[in-house]
Amino acid sequence: MKKYRKLTIQQGTVTDTTGYSRSKFNSHTVAAFLPNPATYLCLCLLLNFAVPVGAQQTADTIFTNGKIVTVDGDFSIIEAMAVQGERIIATGTTQDIEKLSGSDTEKIDLQGATVLPGLIDSHVHATGASMYEAEHKVPYFETISDVLKYIKKRAREAKEGEWVQMSQVFITRLRERRYPTRKEMDKVAPNTPVVFRTGPDAVGNSMALKLSGIDENYKLPEGSNKKLERDQETGELTGIIRNAGGMFKMPPRTSSPSFEFRTERLAKLFKDYNSVGITGVSDRAASDGGIRHYQQLLKEDRLTCRVYLYRGLSLGGSLQDIEKRLDSYAAHPLHEYNNKLWLRGVKIFLDGGMLTGSAYMLEPWGVSEGYGITDPEYRGVLRSDPDQVFLGAKAALERGLQFTAHAVGDGAVETLVNAYTRIAEEHFPVHDKRPCVTHCNFMSADAINKMAKHGIVCDLQPAWLYLDGSTLNHHFGHERLTWFQPYKTLFDKGVMVGGGSDHMQKIGSLRSVNPYNPFLGMWTALTRQPRWMDKPLHPEQKITREQVIRLYTINNAYLTFEEKEKGSLESGKLADFIILDRDILECPLDEVRDIKVKQTWLGGEPVYDRDAPFTVSEFTKSGLFTGGIEGPACDRDGNLFAVSFEDKRNIGRVTPEGRAEKWIELPEGSTGNGIRFNRAGEMFVADYTGHNILKIDPETKNIEVFAHQPEMHQPNDLAIAADGTLYASDPDWKNGDGALWRISTDGKVTQLADGKGTTNGIEVSPDGKILYVAESKQRRVLAYDLDSEGIANERTILEFPDFGLDGMRCDAEGNLYITRHGAGVILKASPEGEIFRTIELPGSMPSNLCFGGEDGKTVYVTEVENQQVLRFRVDVPGLSWMRWRD
Numbered sequence: 001m002k003k004y005r006k007l008t009i010q011q012g013t014v015t016d017t018t019g020y021s022r023s024k025f026n027s028h029t030v031a032a033f034l035p036n037p038a039t040y041l042c043l044c045l046l047l048n049f050a051v052p053v054g055a056q057q058t059a060d061t062i063f064t065n066g067k068i069v070t071v072d073g074d075f076s077i078i079e080a081m082a083v084q085g086e087r088i089i090a091t092g093t094t095q096d097i098e099k100l101s102g103s104d105t106e107k108i109d110l111q112g113a114t115v116l117p118g119l120i121d122s123h124v125h126a127t128g129a130s131m132y133e134a135e136h137k138v139p140y141f142e143t144i145s146d147v148l149k150y151i152k153k154r155a156r157e158a159k160e161g162e163w164v165q166m167s168q169v170f171i172t173r174l175r176e177r178r179y180p181t182r183k184e185m186d187k188v189a190p191n192t193p194v195v196f197r198t199g200p201d202a203v204g205n206s207m208a209l210k211l212s213g214i215d216e217n218y219k220l221p222e223g224s225n226k227k228l229e230r231d232q233e234t235g236e237l238t239g240i241i242r243n244a245g246g247m248f249k250m251p252p253r254t255s256s257p258s259f260e261f262r263t264e265r266l267a268k269l270f271k272d273y274n275s276v277g278i279t280g281v282s283d284r285a286a287s288d289g290g291i292r293h294y295q296q297l298l299k300e301d302r303l304t305c306r307v308y309l310y311r312g313l314s315l316g317g318s319l320q321d322i323e324k325r326l327d328s329y330a331a332h333p334l335h336e337y338n339n340k341l342w343l344r345g346v347k348i349f350l351d352g353g354m355l356t357g358s359a360y361m362l363e364p365w366g367v368s369e370g371y372g373i374t375d376p377e378y379r380g381v382l383r384s385d386p387d388q389v390f391l392g393a394k395a396a397l398e399r400g401l402q403f404t405a406h407a408v409g410d411g412a413v414e415t416l417v418n419a420y421t422r423i424a425e426e427h428f429p430v431h432d433k434r435p436c437v438t439h440c441n442f443m444s445a446d447a448i449n450k451m452a453k454h455g456i457v458c459d460l461q462p463a464w465l466y467l468d469g470s471t472l473n474h475h476f477g478h479e480r481l482t483w484f485q486p487y488k489t490l491f492d493k494g495v496m497v498g499g500g501s502d503h504m505q506k507i508g509s510l511r512s513v514n515p516y517n518p519f520l521g522m523w524t525a526l527t528r529q530p531r532w533m534d535k536p537l538h539p540e541q542k543i544t545r546e547q548v549i550r551l552y553t554i555n556n557a558y559l560t561f562e563e564k565e566k567g568s569l570e571s572g573k574l575a576d577f578i579i580l581d582r583d584i585l586e587c588p589l590d591e592v593r594d595i596k597v598k599q600t601w602l603g604g605e606p607v608y609d610r611d612a613p614f615t616v617s618e619f620t621k622s623g624l625f626t627g628g629i630e631g632p633a634c635d636r637d638g639n640l641f642a643v644s645f646e647d648k649r650n651i652g653r654v655t656p657e658g659r660a661e662k663w664i665e666l667p668e669g670s671t672g673n674g675i676r677f678n679r680a681g682e683m684f685v686a687d688y689t690g691h692n693i694l695k696i697d698p699e700t701k702n703i704e705v706f707a708h709q710p711e712m713h714q715p716n717d718l719a720i721a722a723d724g725t726l727y728a729s730d731p732d733w734k735n736g737d738g739a740l741w742r743i744s745t746d747g748k749v750t751q752l753a754d755g756k757g758t759t760n761g762i763e764v765s766p767d768g769k770i771l772y773v774a775e776s777k778q779r780r781v782l783a784y785d786l787d788s789e790g791i792a793n794e795r796t797i798l799e800f801p802d803f804g805l806d807g808m809r810c811d812a813e814g815n816l817y818i819t820r821h822g823a824g825v826i827l828k829a830s831p832e833g834e835i836f837r838t839i840e841l842p843g844s845m846p847s848n849l850c851f852g853g854e855d856g857k858t859v860y861v862t863e864v865e866n867q868q869v870l871r872f873r874v875d876v877p878g879l880s881w882m883r884w885r886d
Helices: 037-047 094-098 126-131 144-157 182-188 206-211 259-275 288-299 319-330 386-398 410-426 445-454 462-476 487-493 518-527 545-551 554-559 589-594 879-884
Strands: 003-008 012-015 021-024 029-034 061-064 067-069 080-084 087-092 106-109 114-117 119-124 164-166 194-198 201-204 227-230 237-242 278-286 306-312 341-349 402-407 436-439 457-460 497-499 577-580 597-602 605-609 625-634 640-645 650-654 660-665 672-677 683-687 692-696 703-708 718-720 726-732 737-743 749-756 759-764 770-775 780-787 790-799 808-810 816-820 825-829 835-840 846-852 858-863 868-873
Touching: 061 094, 080 094, 087 094, 119 497, 119 554, 126 259, 126 278, 126 288, 144 164, 144 182, 144 194, 182 201, 182 206, 182 237, 194 206, 201 206, 206 237, 259 278, 259 288, 259 597, 259 605, 278 288, 278 341, 278 554, 278 597, 288 306, 288 341, 319 341, 319 386, 341 386, 386 402, 386 410, 402 410, 410 436, 410 445, 445 487, 457 554, 462 518, 487 497, 487 545, 497 518, 497 545, 497 554, 518 545, 518 589, 545 554, 625 858, 625 868, 640 660, 640 672, 672 718, 672 726, 672 879, 683 718, 718 759, 737 759, 737 770, 749 790, 759 808, 759 816, 770 808, 790 825, 808 846, 808 879, 816 846, 825 846, 846 879
Parallel strands: 061 106, 067 114, 119 278, 164 194, 278 306, 306 341, 341 402, 402 436, 436 457, 457 497, 625 672, 625 846
Antiparallel strands: 003 029, 012 021, 021 106, 061 080, 080 087, 114 577, 194 201, 201 237, 227 237, 577 597, 597 605, 625 640, 640 650, 650 660, 672 683, 683 692, 692 703, 718 726, 726 737, 726 759, 737 749, 759 770, 770 780, 780 790, 808 816, 816 825, 825 835, 846 858, 858 868
16 A cells, blocks of 8 residues: 655745755645555665665655764764655765755755764653643652642642642652651641652651541551651651551542543653653553553554553462463554554563662662661562562563563562573573563672573663762662663673663653653763762763663664664664754763753654744753742843852853853842843843842943842842833732832832732833733732833733742733743733743743843743753744844
8 A cells, every 4th residue: 555745845945943954846745655664674675775776766855964873783973864754765975865855855954963863761651750740740859848848838739638649759869868757747737638658658747647547556457567667766656657558548539630631641741752852662561541542642643752562460370360461462452563652561570679778689788767677687579489580471471572570679680680591591592582671770790691691681770870879879888889780891791781761750851750861861871970979980880972872772772672673873764863952972071961952853754843933942951050040131142141050149141052150149148030131231130138239241240239229128020121221020028019119220219119919020011111010929910001100000911820920021022921930831921911822841930031042032931940941932032132132
């Protein structure tokens, strides 16, 4: 059966939003013949060409003048490639590839940009992760204080009878490496039941314990594996319950999200995967319901990542029961190969985790207060005995199902590897069946040798070394971590290892509980540098840039039996690739983690374009600024300025390319907030602790007090009129009200209004006749008539039932862009308050925004949760940019 692809061709040459030159020649719609992909692949492999072989080959799209890293066997780097349908038909020089263009071919000049194969994440739980924040945004937690602030906020918003539940917030990733105590939670949520869970353990506040029938006299049943922890000095319950499952009597959910809602959330997550270059994932515990969501997206042609599925398997029950389940998996329609959605694996859970102190180790864990380990001989949890693992693995491999097991500790890894070895030595070779070890964090030389001998593959999560290396080093010591994620040894021994994330919660590549940004993973494998440590962790296990790219491309394709289909950019393979903002092979090492993806292509079609309108991406990495990040404003050269860079008194400067640095430190007693520039290029800063408006000369960096008003509560945000007149919002957060001020061009301060709501975002309309004010606590946007006499005719143009309001700016047409603090969105609204668009952000707490870029159509957003700057493109330039462009 013939397959056609429709192309809408327009005459002439245009430049797309990424800046790459795209050429098209005719002005009509054509149908280009595409053979069946499988037949076409065979033809390409038979011809074995890397450059054009004849005039009969015509490409739909050609990409030229790039640095295309093929990741083939020789790690070749080429200039150009041609794509027809969903596959690459040729690679080579620009001159050769251009010979494949026809009258209907689209040409894209890469202008020297680096191209990689589409990245693959070997381990995700996408359906669950996409729903984690369906009801509440959950911020990043680094300290107990962060946790308590969130509990306080949730308790304040909770309805009567509602519980605050926090799951999978790993205490070993908090600086204190402990649970919040019952008393700490009581202080911030005295009347709301709160449960904080990490793995099998949980802590509850007094209300949660009371509603669960647990008091100081409560006795656990004889033989229970649960443990109620008590304060060593007072003997009182701390609220911590080990193996707490079922102890807290939380009410059941009264409603469940619809199938359609869950499917949309999954599609949204996949788009975010695309934004960091991910074109393929392995779901390592897919449920029946989860598979239906994948199938729905496939049916609607909205599956923007290729998905390889593992089904969960329990080894409990008889071997006959296990075989019956395996037979059902092997008979599933998705077991037949489909390059978008393929069910090929099964997974068991063999031990616990390193974050919860339950991974099964060869040697005892050691006594630990944080992990709650009191038995000096405790080695962790092994969920199945070696014979069960052997029988289950053998049955799966016999049925053409790849077998893997969650195995974190070296004891669990040894148990699994020995089972595979037993199958190989007593029954049948396993090399071509690619049995897998999932996680495989703690290893041994013996296990690695057996893996190399029998073709056993493994799936590791490099970001865990970054996130957890400090805690593990603190607990186990340096020597015992010799074989923790030993990448170099695995490569040297020829063990096929793939990189993944184990993404389980949140949408957002760096804010997720297990971050799925592949470039953070690559940087970690290159440096082996954990956070909170001043030295690398076993640097002898570092790998090269070539190897780390293979980790997320061809190696992961091999893990799913698809190395002939994807994972490298070669003739006949699927056209899955990404275009980067810098050269991963040559950029400074510390920039690898900051690499951004400009475009992502799947099967010859773009699925992500960083510069498409209203597509949000990171501009700076998280954590550069403090929680007071605000401002922001751009100068004429496109540099962005924002307050609280590394310290609350600093103003940071970020170049148009995203390189951030400290620019200036404000005087003692001053703390910056809103920033604006005037026509002369002078910077004005609202100094809320000094009750000042500061003026800074960007050339000399001279700081002067432009205006001072001791009656101001807290000068917060600034607006600037065409003539340079400033307007300042002035909230009184303690009393829930605020004022408005005008500052003339000579620094004279006049109060326009007092006793208003908590005035925050402020802006002047393009014609200078309207003053807009966002009141945070009152959750409304006000408009005032504005003239030389002051303000009049107050009216509410927008009002919201929840979340706060913060910064606000106008585009050149007078449309408002408004940050919704807590909701994690930017609104685009008309001057009359009609909402045109809601722009979702990866973080929940945007504080302010500004316009910039070469054409004024780039919006920069300061975001508090992740302490970074975000960006997106818009269709109309900003008002300030238009005013000062001359």
